[in-house]
Amino acid sequence: MSVAVHEGSLLAVQQDQTFWNPQQIAALKQLGLQDATNEDLAVFFHHSQRTGLDPFARQIYMVGRWSREGTKYTIQTGIDGFRLIGRRAADARHETLEVSDTEWCGSDGQWTNVWLSHEPPAAARVSIIRNGGRFPAVALFHEYAQTKKDGSLTQMWDSKGALMIAKCAEALAWRKAFPQDLSGLYTTEEMQQADNNRVTVTQVQEPAPAQVTSLQDAVAAHRQQSDGITADQKHELGKLIKDLDLGRDEYLTFVAGQIGRQVAGTTELSQSEAATVIAALSADPAPDETVDETTGEVLDAEVVA
Numbered sequence: 001m002s003v004a005v006h007e008g009s010l011l012a013v014q015q016d017q018t019f020w021n022p023q024q025i026a027a028l029k030q031l032g033l034q035d036a037t038n039e040d041l042a043v044f045f046h047h048s049q050r051t052g053l054d055p056f057a058r059q060i061y062m063v064g065r066w067s068r069e070g071t072k073y074t075i076q077t078g079i080d081g082f083r084l085i086g087r088r089a090a091d092a093r094h095e096t097l098e099v100s101d102t103e104w105c106g107s108d109g110q111w112t113n114v115w116l117s118h119e120p121p122a123a124a125r126v127s128i129i130r131n132g133g134r135f136p137a138v139a140l141f142h143e144y145a146q147t148k149k150d151g152s153l154t155q156m157w158d159s160k161g162a163l164m165i166a167k168c169a170e171a172l173a174w175r176k177a178f179p180q181d182l183s184g185l186y187t188t189e190e191m192q193q194a195d196n197n198r199v200t201v202t203q204v205q206e207p208a209p210a211q212v213t214s215l216q217d218a219v220a221a222h223r224q225q226s227d228g229i230t231a232d233q234k235h236e237l238g239k240l241i242k243d244l245d246l247g248r249d250e251y252l253t254f255v256a257g258q259i260g261r262q263v264a265g266t267t268e269l270s271q272s273e274a275a276t277v278i279a280a281l282s283a284d285p286a287p288d289e290t291v292d293e294t295t296g297e298v299l300d301a302e303v304v305a
Contacts, residue, residue: 102124188256
């Protein structure tokens with residue numbers, strides 16, 4: 001599988017590359033990987049190349065977490081990244097591919113294809129059917145749910161628990177069905193529990209003044225950003241994040257669900273995107289709301305299969 005190529009950009013990854021070029025390394029450091037070693041970056045390059053996902057569009061990213069041995073990095077993507085990798089792999093091998101309907105289970109052990117309770121489900125299950133072979137996976141809510149310092153669920157896991165655990169189950173199924181293509185790669189939802197009661201060392205910093213102006217221009221063009229977020233909007237978002245006690249990963253996951261793309265921080269939002277996120281954070285979502293992952297539209301629980 002070839003890495004995503006973007007002609008005409010300083011960040012374009014060429015198929016004959018064996019490592020990041022200086023412009024790409026500078027951009028990665030602006031995205032928050034200042035402390036990553038060359039060995040860490042080599043692993044990230046390998047995963048980016050073999051999956052074909054674009055790190056500069058935040059389709060795939062590396063998250064650092066503190067441990068006694070130092071900062072440990074995990075390669076992460078969204079569930080759409082898994083779907084894209086699986087579809088590409090199946091098409092390349094001329095295989096059939098299906099995804100089963102999601103099912104949820106309560107504490108009573110009964111499975112259903114729609115979750116209507118205001119309480120989170122105990123588990124979710126999904127199967128990937130690859131070339132006739134079935135690869136089922138079950139994800140338990142208590143093993144994946146992200147919590148705050150006081151032990152309560154974070155906003156996304158509290159208000160959209162059925163959706164979040166369904167993504168974890170689907171990711172498990174994709175990895176079982178395509179171990180060669182997805183081994184060592186995890187979705188954001190799967191890894192959020194890793195931040196329970198710990199401080200993430202590697203934080204994405206606000207963009208510093210660039211050493212090379214053309215590199216900043218390339219990053220801006222690559223993300224296709226215009227009409228950047230205003231100072232008032234940044235202030236409002238900062239206040240909402242503090243009031244809602246949102247962690248960084250939780251906030252970025254929420255933002256991605258609202259605007260349909262991954263961002264490294266608030267400063268990457270356009271004015272219209274910032275307005276969308278502010279409106280969503282200011283709202284008081286009903287417990288049974290579910291977000292359509294394709295359109296970002298909030299669906300009533302009764303119509304979610």
